[in-house]
Amino acid sequence: MSLSDPLPLDSGLDVSAEGVDALDRRDRAALRPPWRQPLALVGGVIVLAWIVVAIFAPELAPHAPNDQFATPQLPPSHLYVFGTDELGRDVLSRVLYGARLSLPLAALLVAASMVIGSVLGSIAGFFGGIVDAAIMRVADLVFAFPGIILALAVAAALGAQLRNAVLAVIVVSWPSYARLSRGLVLAARSSEYVTSAKLLGSSGWRTMWVELRPNIAGPIFVLAALDIGNAVLLLSGLSFLGLGAQPPTAEWGAMVSEGAQNFSSYWIGLFPGLAILTVVLAFNFVGDALRDMLDPRTARMIRK
Amino acid sequence: MSADALLELRGVDVAYQRRGHAPVRAVLGASLAVRAGEIVGLVGESGCGKSTLGRAAVGLVAPTSGEVRFSGEVVAPIGRRARPVGVRRLQMVFQDPYASLNPRRKVGEQIADAVRLGSGAGVRADVALARVPELLERVGLSAQIAHRFPHEFSGGQCQRIAIARVLASDPRCIVADEPISALDASAQAQVANLLAAVAQQSGLGLLFISHDLSVVRKIAHRTAVMYLGQIVEVGPTDAVWSEPSHPYTRALVAAIPRPGAGSHLPTELPGDVPDPARPPSGCRFHPRCPVVMDRCRTDDPPVVEVAPGWESLCLRSVARDGP
Numbered sequence: 001m002s003l004s005d006p007l008p009l010d011s012g013l014d015v016s017a018e019g020v021d022a023l024d025r026r027d028r029a030a031l032r033p034p035w036r037q038p039l040a041l042v043g044g045v046i047v048l049a050w051i052v053v054a055i056f057a058p059e060l061a062p063h064a065p066n067d068q069f070a071t072p073q074l075p076p077s078h079l080y081v082f083g084t085d086e087l088g089r090d091v092l093s094r095v096l097y098g099a100r101l102s103l104p105l106a107a108l109l110v111a112a113s114m115v116i117g118s119v120l121g122s123i124a125g126f127f128g129g130i131v132d133a134a135i136m137r138v139a140d141l142v143f144a145f146p147g148i149i150l151a152l153a154v155a156a157a158l159g160a161q162l163r164n165a166v167l168a169v170i171v172v173s174w175p176s177y178a179r180l181s182r183g184l185v186l187a188a189r190s191s192e193y194v195t196s197a198k199l200l201g202s203s204g205w206r207t208m209w210v211e212l213r214p215n216i217a218g219p220i221f222v223l224a225a226l227d228i229g230n231a232v233l234l235l236s237g238l239s240f241l242g243l244g245a246q247p248p249t250a251e252w253g254a255m256v257s258e259g260a261q262n263f264s265s266y267w268i269g270l271f272p273g274l275a276i277l278t279v280v281l282a283f284n285f286v287g288d289a290l291r292d293m294l295d296p297r298t299a300r301m302i303r304k
Numbered sequence: 305m306s307a308d309a310l311l312e313l314r315g316v317d318v319a320y321q322r323r324g325h326a327p328v329r330a331v332l333g334a335s336l337a338v339r340a341g342e343i344v345g346l347v348g349e350s351g352c353g354k355s356t357l358g359r360a361a362v363g364l365v366a367p368t369s370g371e372v373r374f375s376g377e378v379v380a381p382i383g384r385r386a387r388p389v390g391v392r393r394l395q396m397v398f399q400d401p402y403a404s405l406n407p408r409r410k411v412g413e414q415i416a417d418a419v420r421l422g423s424g425a426g427v428r429a430d431v432a433l434a435r436v437p438e439l440l441e442r443v444g445l446s447a448q449i450a451h452r453f454p455h456e457f458s459g460g461q462c463q464r465i466a467i468a469r470v471l472a473s474d475p476r477c478i479v480a481d482e483p484i485s486a487l488d489a490s491a492q493a494q495v496a497n498l499l500a501a502v503a504q505q506s507g508l509g510l511l512f513i514s515h516d517l518s519v520v521r522k523i524a525h526r527t528a529v530m531y532l533g534q535i536v537e538v539g540p541t542d543a544v545w546s547e548p549s550h551p552y553t554r555a556l557v558a559a560i561p562r563p564g565a566g567s568h569l570p571t572e573l574p575g576d577v578p579d580p581a582r583p584p585s586g587c588r589f590h591p592r593c594p595v596v597m598d599r600c601r602t603d604d605p606p607v608v609e610v611a612p613g614w615e616s617l618c619l620r621s622v623a624r625d626g627p
Contacts, residue, residue, distance in 0.1 A: 127384065191403060192398045192400065192403040192404040193403065193404055193405055193406040193407075195364065195398075195404075196396070196398065196404050196466075196469070197406075197417075197421075198382050198387065199362060199364075199382070199387065199392075199395060199396055200387075200392060200395070200417070200418050200421040200422060200469075200473050201386050201387045201389065201392040201421040201422065201424070201473075202386060202417075202421055203385065203386035204384045204385070204386075206386075210409075210417070211406055211409075214406075214408035214409060215406070215407065215408050
């Protein structure tokens with residue numbers, strides 16, 4: 001065949017080039033930067049807004065959260081935008097102050113369970129054998145219970161206190177990090193860069209910290225981002241059931257619980273409920289976008 | 305084997321256990337020595353056990369019997385603990401350069417870490433980093449690339465970086481497991497020459513495992529030929545290539561395409577390599593051997609010393625007068 005002969009080869013190439021283009025376009029849509037995805041943008045703005053509220057609650061709130069100064073159970077009006085609760089406290093101020101509790105605690109929770117879970121999981125995956133069996137059976141034990149039930153049991157056993165509720169949520173949420181990081185370490189452990197590090201004389205701990213950590217961190221951070229919303233929900237759930245924040249603390253879950261006892265005054269429960277809803281939803285949007293960005297392979301697998 | 309060997313394998317067996325099946329004896333009674341300043345080529349078909357032998361030589365695979373010694377010290381299989389400092393001077397270059405470099409760490413950091421780890425202790429981080437430019441230049445790369453990541457380089461460049469990292473640990477012996485077979489044709493010669501040159505300059509022992517016979521012929525002082533887990537012939541490269549004693553070596557040498565060979569295709573061996581889990585009786589090569597005798601089917605072939613430093617594992621091999 002002469003070089004100038006264009007026919008069969010070229011037309012074949014054209015078709016495949018188009019196919020590649022179509023694929024590229026779909027991938028690009030999936031991998032748009034977060035600031036161009038509407039949901040991620042909305043989520044980010046709401047999260048930022050709540051963080052601002054948490055920091056500047058004393059300046060933003062019209063009243064102190066625990067001041068019982070107004071007539072109880074006033075419906076929303078221009079004076080009390082979210083109304084007042086059964087003890088005559090301003091619901092708006094309490095919701096704003098609630099952010100000071102829920103957001104930092106959720107971040108602390110997630111950070112603690114991420115560190116505990118991924119360290120234990122990495123140890124299990126890296127050393128294998130009886131260490132692996134012991135750690136992962138404990139994790140399985142936790143997985144076997146519905147999260148909120150186990151958290152309830154732990155919080156009840158430790159005593160109804162906000163600190164114990166935080167501990168209870170850590171107890172139920174570390175295993176997912178352990179499972180994830182164990183899998184990642186197992187996959188990376190047999191790779192040749194780990195083998196070469198061991199040949200060079202790297203100890204097990206150094207190999208884990210220096211060689212493996214940067215390679216498994218991405219998916220773990222994605223899980224953490226997706227988990228913040230969950231942590232907020234679990235914590236306010238415990239408070240709702242009376243096992244977390246105790247009165248008169250302005251905590252969203254506890255406030256919804258008060259609202260449930262005064263059902264005729266819908267505003268007492270509605271506004272803290274909306275606060276929980278927006279925070280959880282916003283963190284999930286941000287987490288999804290983060291996953292698409294940091295972990296494009298999984299994101300693409302889910303889409304197809 | 306000689307007393308001055310740097311790396312010495314003596315009667316090494318490696319068997320892979322499989323549940324419900326007979327174990328695969330990937331390496332069988334392999335003995336091989338690498339001296340300082342010597343390049344030993346190890347050739348053979350895919351699946352003949354040459355990579356397993358290389359991994360056993362550095363301790364990545366535990367031999368089921370026999371022993372591996374490095375400067376007189378027994379090379380223990382790598383476990384959870386850090387490798388002893390003495391054995392760290394026995395290093396390995398892998399086949400896939402992308403896989404053997406950490407994708408999330410800068411190449412300079414990885415080389416500096418090798419400096420610190422190889423020395424055992426006592427090298428400060430900044431001192432180790434200061435050696436990186438010199439090491440990169442030694443493998444023909446610019447010192448400027450230290451802050452880049454492995455994915456920014458071509459396969460050949462990555463293999464050079466991997467070699468620089470091995471050199472950073474100040475090795476006395478390097479086992480190179482198919483170091484060029486994942487590379488482009490142009491990079492193959494460069495990397496092979498680089499390894500040979502580095503070994504010569506520093507007087508290192510180099511065990512060069514490859515299926516590329518022409519490269520081995522060019523750089524190796526001695527050549528070992530493997531077939532189905534056994535070293536069937538080992539001797540000075542020139543002698544082994546010009547007048548091979550073992551029929552398998554003869555077939556291998558005949559299979560190298562030559563310019564000017566006219567229309568003659570290289571001769572081929574009949575049949576395939578047998579399943580290593582069920583090796584043939586007697587000589588493992590007998591089903592494919594062009595000069596097979598009745599005794600080959602039943603008797604294990606003896607090690608015949610063809611000439612000093614030249615051995616062949618064949619009933620038909622005879623001693624010759626001088627090399």
